[in-house]
Amino acid sequence: MAITSANQLELLQTAEAVAREKMIDPGLVVEAMEESLARAAKSRYGSEMDIRVSIDRKTGKATFTRVRSVVEDEELENYQSEMTVEQAKQYMADPKVGDTYVEEVPPVEMGRIAAQSAKQVILQKVREAERDRQYEEFKDRAGTIINGLVKREEFGNVIVDVGAGEAILRRNEKIGRESYRPNDRIRCYIKDVRREPRGPQIFLSRTAPEFMAELFKMEVPEIYDGIIEIKAVARDPGSRAKIAVISYDGSIDPVGACVGMRGSRVQAVVNELQGEKIDIIPWNEDQPTFLVNALQPAEVSKVVLDEEAGKIEVVVPEEQLSLAIGRRGQNVRLASQLTGLDIDIMTEEEESARRQKEFEARTGLFMETLDLDEFFAQLLVSEGFTSLEEVAYVELDELLVIDGVDEGTAEELQARARDYLEAKAKAAIDAARALGAEDSLIDFDGLTPQMIEALAKDGIKTLEDFATCADWELAGGWTTDGGERIKDDGILEPFGMSLEEAQDMVMTARVLLGWVDPAELEPEVSEDDEAEGDEEAADTGAGV
Template structure:
C-alpha cells in the first residue's frame, strides 16, 4: 500500500467519488483518509508516537510526519523532548516548540491497510449521520412524504430520501395497514441525534399533523389570515379543531370546509375517514366550550377559573349527545378548551339547587330561630351565611317583601348573637386541641379557621408561618398529564390562594422572619417581571 506518483491523484478521485455518493464534503473524506494512514503508521512504528498524515488537496501527495513537543521536563519520551535534546534538530528551541520529522514512504501491509479502510468507513458513516441530522433537525414540525421500506413488529420504517424514519405502531391511525412500497405521508414529530445515527420519528396521530394538513389545503391558513388555535383528536374516529379569522370578511369555518366540503374532505380522506368538527374559536372560555360541545345544546355554563373546571348544564334529552359515544364528545371538548368539564342535566341541577336551598333554609331556622317562610325568603334573596345577614347593610334586608325596620334589626341581632355563640364554641374547641393564644390572637383568622388549623396540627403562629399558600387554600397537581385535587386546610372556609398568601406573609412579618422592605422589594420585582412579560407579548 505504498503511495506512488501514479495513484496520488487517485486518492483525490476516490475522495470525491465517495463524497458525491454519500452527499458529504470531500474534505471530510480526505480527513478520514489522513486519520486512517496515521493509525496504520502507528501500528508499524508504535502506538505511543504522535504520527500525523497530510494529503495535499491539489496533488494528492501523502506526507507522514512524527511530531514531538519541546518541554521543560519530559514525561513521555514518545511525544516530548527537552530543550537540550531539541538543539540537535532546530536552532534556539523554546518550550512549546514542535519538532517535526518526516517519515519515509512505507508499505503498510495487509492488516494495516484493512485497519485504515475501517477508519475511513467509520468516519464516512459519522459524516453521513451528521449530514442527515443537520438536514432533518430543522424540518421537525413539517409533513414529509416517503416510501414504506419495511414493517417491523407493527412499526413502519420509511425511506425519506436521504435517510430512514420510523412511524411507531402507536403513532399510526387504528386499523391502518402499510406494505412495502406504499407511499406514506406523516408529521415529523421528533429528530434525535443518537450514537447509532439520527433517529427521525414520524406520527400520523399527532394533533399537529391535522393542523399541517389543513395548512396545506386552506390557503388562508398558510397566509396567516386564519389561525388554528386548538386541535383535539381521537385518531381515526373524530376530531375537533378551533379556528379564528383575522379578516372580518372571511368566515373561518367556511374557508376550512371549502366549496362543497372539498377542503375538509381532502383532510378526512388522508386521515382514513376521521370525522372533523370545525369550531369558531372564542377568547371567552364558556362561549368557546358551548361551540366545542356541538352538536349538543347547552343551557347554562359555570366557569371556575382557579380550578380550571367548567360546569355545563344541558337539557335532559341532550345528555347522551353532549357526552358522545364512550365519552368522546366531552373528552375532545375538554382537550380543545384545556378545561375539565362536568356535565349535568337540567333535572340534576334543579335537584342540586333544591338541596342547597333546603340546607341554607335549615341553617337560618336552626341558628336564628326563625320560621320556614322567613328562612326561605332570605335564601331566595341570595343570603347564604349568618355573616351575610349579620353585617349586611340593613337596606338590603328592607327590600325583601314583608320585612320592615323592626324585622330587619331583629334578624341582624339574632344572627350576631348566634355568631357569637358559634365563635365562642369554636375558640373553646381550638384551645382544647392545643391551639396557642398567639395564633388565636393573630388577626385575620376566624374561630372556625382556628379549629380547622388545629385539626391539621397547626397550633402556633410559627406553624402557621411555615405553611404554603396552597396548603391553606388548596390547589391542583398535574401528574402524567392528569390534574389531581389537593385539598386545603381552609378551603372549605372560602379562603383563596391570594388571601392565604397575605395571611402567611403577615405571620412571617409579625415573627420578624421578613421585613416590610423585603416585601416591598419582592413586590417591585414581581411587577417588573410582569411588565417585561407584557412588553414581550406586545412586541
C-alpha cells in the same frame, strides 16, 4: 501498502466517490483518511508519539510528521511527544514553553491489519458524518408534514423511508387499525427529531392534533396566508375531531373557507385521516359562547362558568343530553379538550333539583347559625348570599337592598354572623392547640383556624412541619399506578386551596425559616429585559 505516487490521486478519487454516494463533504472523508493513516503510523513508530498525517487536497500526497511540544522540566511526562527547553535547543533557536517542533518522518508500509483498521476508522467517520447530515437536515423540519414510503413493519411500528434516512411511526401514533404494506406511500407529521448514539431518530405521528392542523394549512390557502388561524384542535383519531378557527378578515367566513366548495377542502383532510369526522367550529374569546359552539350539534340551554376552578356547568334539555355527551362521552370529551375546561353536563330537571337542594341547605344554614325564621333565611338565599362570611363582611348597603331590612336589622345580622364565625374560629384554634399545634403555625399568614385544625389532625403542628410539605400533599393531586390514575386527597383541599397557593405558602414558610434565600426566588433579568429597561428609562428622561 505504501502511499506511493501511483495511488496518491486514487485517495482523492476514493474520497470524492464516497462523499458523493453518502452526500457528505469530501473534506470529511479526507480527514477520516488522515486519521486512519496516523493510527497506522503510530502502530509502526510507537503509540506514545504524536504522529500526524496531512493529505494534499490537490495532489493527494500524504505527508507524515512527528510533533513534539516544549514543556517545563517538571511537567515532562511523555518523552516521545514532549521535550524540555534544553532539549529543544538542539532543534530550535531560542525555544520557549508552548512551542512545538514538527519534523517529517518516512511514510509507513501498511500491513493487512493496519489497512483493515484504517478502513474501520474511515467507515466510522463516514457513518458519523452521515448521521450528522441527517440530523441537520431533519431537526428544523419537526412540526411539518413529510411524505415517505413504507419499508417494513416491526412489532406494529412502521419504518418509513423519508429519502435521506429512516423514520419510525409507532403503533400508538397510527390511526385506528391502519396497516401498511412495503412500498405504500404514507403522509405523516414529524413529531420529534432526536440525536442519539445509534443515529438520529425521527418520530412520526398520524394521531397528533397538529397533523390535522397542518393538513388544513395545506388545503386552505387562507390558513397558509394567516387570514384564518387555527386556535385549537381536539381529536379522537380515526373517529371524530373538532377544530376551532377564527378569521381576521370580516369578509371571510372561517368555517366556510375550511369546508370549501361542496366540502372539497374538508373532504380532502377527512380522506387522509381514514374517514375521521371533523366539526369545524368558530372560535370565540367568550368561553361560554365558545363552549356552546364546541358542543355542537347539541343545543345548550344555559352555561355557568367557574373561572377560578376552571370548571363549567352546561344545562341541556332532556332530549339533547345523549347528543351533548356523545357516544362513549366522545362529544363532551372533545369539547373539553378544545376549551381546556372541565365540563359538567346536566339536564334542566337535574339542574333544577340541584339548585333546590342547594337552596334548602343554605336556608337551613342561615336558620341555624343566625337564629332566623325560614322566610327570612330564604330571602337571604334568594338575594344571592351563599355563606356566613358573605353576610358578616359585605358592605351594609348590600343588606339594605333586601325588602324589609333596615339598618338596625342589617347590623344585627352581621353581628350574629361575626359572633358565630369568631366562636367557630376560637373552637378550631383550641382544638388545634389541644392536638399540639404551636404558635409558629397558628400565627402563619394565610392559614384559617379550620385549616390549622386540619393540619394538626394530620400531624403537622409546627411551621417546620408545614415547610416540609409538598404542594400536592396540601392541595391534592393525581398519581398513576399501573396505568391507572389515582386521586390523592390534599389536607387543605376541602378549603379550596389550589396547587399554586400551596406552592406559594410552602415557599413563604421556607423563607421565614431561613431555608431559602429570597434572592434566589427573584426571576433572572435577561440582557434583553435590561436593554428594554434602559430604553424606557431613557424615554422617560427625555420626556421630562
